[in-house]
Amino acid sequence: MAISKAIQQQNRRRIRIGHSSTFVIKMKLVFAAMTLAIVYVQSGVIVQGPQSITVIEGDTVILSCRADGLDETSGQAVIWEETSSHPTISHNRQIVREEKMNRFSIVGNETNGEYNLQITSVIPEDNGIYSCSVFRGSSTNASAFLTVLYPPSNKYPVCFPLENKLQFTEIEMLSIVCKTGISYPPANVSWMNANSQVINDTNVVLIGDEYIVSHKEVIYNYHDGASFTCSVSHPLWSKPKNCSIGPLYILYRPLITISVQMTTANVELKCVAIGNPSTFTYKWVVFLGNQTSPQVYFKKLDIMSETDSLILQRTDYYSAELVVECSARNSEGEGRTNATIMLSSSHCRGSTTKIIDVCRTISVPTICVLVILIILSLIAIVFLIMKIQKLRKSAAKTDVSNVSSRVEMKRKGNNGVYVTLTESIENLERI
Structure with a gap:
């Protein structure tokens, strides 16, 4: 056991x-x-990868990819990916992204291992990095950057005032905006004034998929009727595209100038007013005085004239200094200026407020008298000169006849002594 x-x-x-x-x-x-x-x-590898390329929106592009030693029986496959988020685009020759099936395809000789990615009607969203690799094969891949050039959308540029109005008053702030879409490269946007000069004081911000280019400017009377233009240019455009704001409607009080025309009988004055609105009411005031009196002592006269013209009779203001003031008023306020007229002298001059036209105050009769006096003066001067010349000739003859000359003569005597003889001209004439 x-x-x-x-x-x-x-x-x-x-x-x-x-x-x-x-x-x-x-x-x-x-x-x-x-x-x-x-x-x-791991025997399948990528032997030729894509090259980075730049294309224009709407073009067709092919990114090359060639694999070697691919064994599809073991589950190997060539795949394309967008490396930004690693979504798979294709598996061998099949596009697996539904939103890309209508524009993306795999082309090339499959026998040679070519799995090229073809993109038709390229759009800006196609911009990015693309890579091809062997699924269940070599861990290496080949990548390339696809750059898509595209201009802003055709709906741009768009201009508008932030206040949504084109009517302003003086010293009011105007804010204008120009919008354009994103593009690559970015578009060049500039504001221009009514003189086609580029405005440098602008602000640019990106909001969503739009560039906002704004400008602010204080409005004055000279902006009335002006327009601002936004110009957008891009390398893919043959010429810039524009939009504009205006013309602006500026309300402002009158600006006044006075023109003066002198005649032999009258002093004609014209009050020229510029303003908006252009409906004016006028008022004239005349200050009377003389050249020696300060202006504060002038007597003030209200002229009953509500038009832009005023006529003064020269006989009413003989030898006087006049200060004529014109004022014009519209709904925005009043403007005024004055002109000084010297009737006692031969000119009129502008006041310190406004320069006016040069005027003529010498009458025709006065000019004739002056001409006659000048001619008579010339005749008298010529006569006097002739008289003086005649007197000089007469005096010269008298001097020659009355002058005694001494003539010295030397004579040699027998003994060799020189004798000097002096005789007057009268004695010589008698001999």
């Missing part, structure tokens, strides 16, 4: 050893098979 038990225990030990050896052998076989499978699967 003891021998039988020993034999049974020995047999059980042999069975355990046999089972253990079989398990080890199986595990080694499985490991070897997995290693071979991994090595075999």
